[in-house]
Every structure is written in structure tokens, then in C-alpha cells.
Amino acid sequence: MEKIFHKPRMLKIKRRSCLNLQKIWMVNYKLTYFDTRGLAEASRQVFHLAGVKFEDVRIPFGDPSWEKLKKKTPFGQIPVLSVDGFEIPQSMAILRYLSRKFGFAGKTPEEEAWVDAIVDQFKDYIVSFRQLIVAVREKKSVDEIEKIRKEISDPAKESYFKILNGILTKSKSGFLVGDSVTFADLVVADNLVTLEKNGEFNRSEQPKLTALLEKVHNLPKLKKYIGSRPDTQF
Numbered sequence: 428m429e430k431i432f433h434k435p436r437m438l439k440i441k442r443r444s445c446l447n448l449q450k451i452w453m454v455n456y457k458l459t460y461f462d463t464r465g466l467a468e469a470s471r472q473v474f475h476l477a478g479v480k481f482e483d484v485r486i487p488f489g490d491p492s493w494e495k496l497k498k499k500t501p502f503g504q505i506p507v508l509s510v511d512g513f514e515i516p517q518s519m520a521i522l523r524y525l526s527r528k529f530g531f532a533g534k535t536p537e538e539e540a541w542v543d544a545i546v547d548q549f550k551d552y553i554v555s556f557r558q559l560i561v562a563v564r565e566k567k568s569v570d571e572i573e574k575i576r577k578e579i580s581d582p583a584k585e586s587y588f589k590i591l592n593g594i595l596t597k598s599k600s601g602f603l604v605g606d607s608v609t610f611a612d613l614v615v616a617d618n619l620v621t622l623e624k625n626g627e628f629n630r631s632e633q634p635k636l637t638a639l640l641e642k643v644h645n646l647p648k649l650k651k652y653i654g655s656r657p658d659t660q661f
């Protein structure tokens with residue numbers, strides 16, 4: 428089991444009491460997932476954006492330690508976030524929790540609702556993309572794979588990209604919601620990376636989505652991490 432520690436930046440908190448500062452500093456976060464981006468990547472990025480130290484536990488695929496650990500997780504799956512030993516399962520619950528805590532969930536209830544809506548839309552789309560991936564993994568025939576691509580995956584992707592392009596056309600900041608980065612941007616950008624690595628996203632065909640992806644990856648607090656993280660297909 429590999430542990431990667433994120434070195435925290437100096438906290439720039441002006442008006443917080445020493446007691447609060449101590450409390451923030453002392454919280455022990457541990458995010459456990461497989462050694463891939465997948466369902467944990469946006470949460471990892473929230474920690475980096477917030478400049479908050481966390482233990483990035485990555486279990487290699489096929490590692491025998493997983494079967495033992497599985498029994499101890501709340502729902503039998505990962506990611507799991509431990510906050511001073513208090514465990515939170517489910518990737519989206521973790522991501523929302525961290526984003527609310529560190530200020531990346533939207534600035535008003537309306538922004539929060541839009542951030543959630545964009546991530547829910549992503550979940551709707553990803554179901555069809557998974558069908559394609561499963562067909563490839565199961566070594567279905569070329570005809571079967573092409574059928575899934577044409578009838579399910581491509582139309583779902585087209586409608587998903589249309590929605591995102593519509594939002595970005597109206598955006599003044601270049602982010603999906605409001606005037607600063609939210610976890611919706613992180614989820615969408617990471618999905619674009621996955622699609623690109625699997626031949627499903629071409630930067631030259633999608634200038635607005637590409638601009639979003641590059642904007643997110645060039646955020647000063649993310650850039651170094653993005654450049655040095657393990658390179659994984661999913």
C-alpha cells in the first residue's frame with residue numbers, strides 16, 4: 428500500500444483565532460482508493476486546491492491487502508475518507524463534504540444546486556461510457572462495440588458536451604458555475620482526461636471544453652500536482 432503525503436502550504440488565515448487554527452491544522456485526513464484517478468481524483472484535487480494536508484493511500488490493483496480492508500470499509504468499497512478516524516464512504520458524499528468544508532461547492536445555495544446538477548449530469552452520461560468500456564474489456568466483437576458506440580455512447584456524449592458547451596458559452600469566468608473553481612469543474616475536467624486517454628475526446632474539436640480543462644489544470648495550486656501525479660488511464 429503506497430502512501431503519498433501532500434505537503435501543506437503555509438496557512439494564510441488572517442482573522443481566525445489560534446484555537447481554530449490549531450483545530451484546522453490538527454485534523455487528520457486519510458483518503459483511501461485504488462492507485463488510479465477514478466472516483467477519488469476530484470477529492471484529491473480539492474485537498475490540493477485548499478492547501479490541506481492529507482494522506483493519499485493508494486492500493487495497487489490486485490493487492491491482497493484489499494480483501495482484508497474491504498471488510499472494514501463502511502460499504503465494502505472505496506473511496507473512503509477518514510477524518511480523524513471518522514469514516515465517510517461514497518465518492519460524491521466525500522467530494523461534497525470536502526468541497527463544502529474548503530469552499531469549492533458554490534458560493535450560494537443556487538450555485539451549490541448548479542454544481543450538483545452538473546455532477547449529476549456527468550453521472551447520467553458516464554453510465555453510457557462505461558457500457559462502451561465494459562464491451563471493450565469483455566473483448567466483444569468489433570461490430571458489437573461499434574453498435575454500442577453509435578447507438579448509446581456517442582449520442583449520450585454529444586448531448587453531454589452540448590450541455591457543457593451551453594453552460595460555458597454563458598460563463599463569464601470560464602468556470603462552469605460562478606466566478607471561481609468548484610468541484611463541478613474538477614469532475615468534468617477529470618472526465619475529459621479519461622475520455623481523451625480512451626480516444627473519446629479530441630481537444631481540437633472542443634475548444635470550450637479544452638479551455639476549461641486547461642484552466643483547471645493550470646490553477647496555481649493544482650499545476651504541480653497534475654504534472655507529477657501517477658499517469659493512469661482511468
Ligand SMILES: N[C@@H](CCC(=O)N[C@@H](CS)C(=O)NCC(=O)O)C(=O)O
Pocket residue numbers: 461465466497503504505506516517518519
Ligand atoms: N458509488 C460508489 C462506487 C464505489 C466503487 O464502485 N468502488 C470500486 C472501485 S471504483 C470498488 O471499491 N471496487 C472493489 C470492490 O468492490 O471490491 C462511489 O461512488 O464511491
